[in-house]
Amino acid sequence: MFEIKNLTCGYNSDFLLKDITFNVNKKELLGIIGPNGSGKTTLIKALTRLIKPLKGEVIFEGKNIWQITHKELSKKIAVVTQNLQPNFMNVEEFILLGRSPHYKKFQFLETKKDYEVVRKCMLQTDTIRLKDKFLNQISGGEKQLISIARALAQEPELLLLDEPTAHLDITHQIKILDLIRKLNKESGLTVIIVLHDLNLASEYCDRIILLNNGLIHKIGSPQEILTYQIIEEVYKTVVIVGNNPVSSKPYIFLVNEEDRKKSIRV
């Protein structure tokens, strides 16, 4: 459904992404991982038209995304970013903004359907109790949940998330990723998710793209990507890969300096 062909882009003469090619299949949960500065956020921006590619193209359902109008594109692709600006609106108004792509010309007021969709999205994300709170009164985890609710209000086919679990406690990390997986499996929503935490990526993604220095290092299933050779090569860190006893997905253990030296001596 989403094809990225030879995508090269960057700011000024700095290339941040070089020759990226991959496909996203329908109803897939695709993870993007990579060290800091490897181009994950730039890739998300290139996929959502925020930066123009220098070379290559991004094709969504057979059309180059630069040939689709802003409005049409935002009915198909919704994005959840990490930068929620401080604002003085309440949660319901915020989620209603997700309906903007569906407004007709010269339509000022929300229709009954808009309110129904927003209510449904709030129920899905368990945020209905926050309805009348203001954005500066809610916690970081709740902000992430309402951002997802707003993206769902766009009724998209593809959802892109840029590190939705950053700076959150494990309760919210799991809550958000469980929600995304549920949306993916039950409603058939295609998801591309940038994750920092390798173990979360391993646990939740069908396929993983590992980026390094603006290049795709490898694409594959969690078992194929999360091996200690690949991780040590890309992240330049000593790790041990085991398995999660419940899901038997790869699990990455970190080794501190002291133990590292000890094991060398032994």
Add this chain to the structure above:
Amino acid sequence: MRNKLIHWLIWLFILGIILSVIILFSLSVGSSGIPAKKIFSSIIYSRCTTEYSIIFDIRLPRIILGFATGGALSLAGVILQGIFRNPLVEPYTLGISGGAALGVCLNILFKLNEILGFLSLPLSGFTGAITVIVLLYFFSLKREVFKIHEILLTGVMISFISSSLIMLIMALSRTEDLHSIVFWVMGSLEEPNWLLIKLMVIVSISGLFISYLFCLDLNAISLGEEEAAHLGIDVEKVKKILFLLASILTGFSVSITGMVGFVGLVVPHFVRIFAGTDHKIVLISSFLSGAGFLIFCDTLSRTIISPVELPIGVITGILGGSLFIYALTRRSAFFGEK
């Protein structure tokens, strides 16, 4: 949703009442006081009395002009605040009024209005305003992320430069021009030309309608430009149109009434406190409150030390400048950034 609408309608109703009271007050006070009761009777029955001519030839034109410019300046303020996502920007603090003023001064200096007709005044004001906006636009474009403080400082510097140039023009101009420049720079709602008043009314009311086509876009932009783009808004296009609209509103206002600063700062600030931040209500209520505010300031300016008339820019400047300083000291609440 129905609750919100009812809330908005009540608020607009209250605004309407306040505006009518201010208009009545402004019609009745002045160097010859006319009691409110007499206003109606003189409008309806007596067409040739002095009261009638005071109301229709002196006070009403000022009120209409105050309504149009007050509304236009507040609207320009709301639009610019929406684009820059900062409550401190407005035509005056961004130097747009200064640019418009410089344009008009150049027009007077070179006597273009005598050659091209008086309509060249608003056009030169608009040219000045759009020049400043284009400068600011490229300044904010050149950097990936603009810092609002830098934009504000640039705006203040543009104001300084244009006021220095205006002083230079004053020094170069002949005495008979000097008077008109000085009087005009200080700002006044006295405008003998009915056609210009009508033009201002048309410009400001159509500005209100056009701005309403973008109220949803402004709401989305308040989340940040990237977020707005994700919500399907062509941010660059919207910004260009709104910048153009703001400079038309400012350019025309400044060229007809002179430098009346801070209306676009004071009015939207208080409107947001009472009516919330949704542009659907902020635009219309800022327009109405701005109209009321400017008519009120004008009434003050001609009654405080009557029969001498104070420049209206002095009153809005003192009120608006103090609020600006107050807002700056409470930066965290206003800027919403680190």
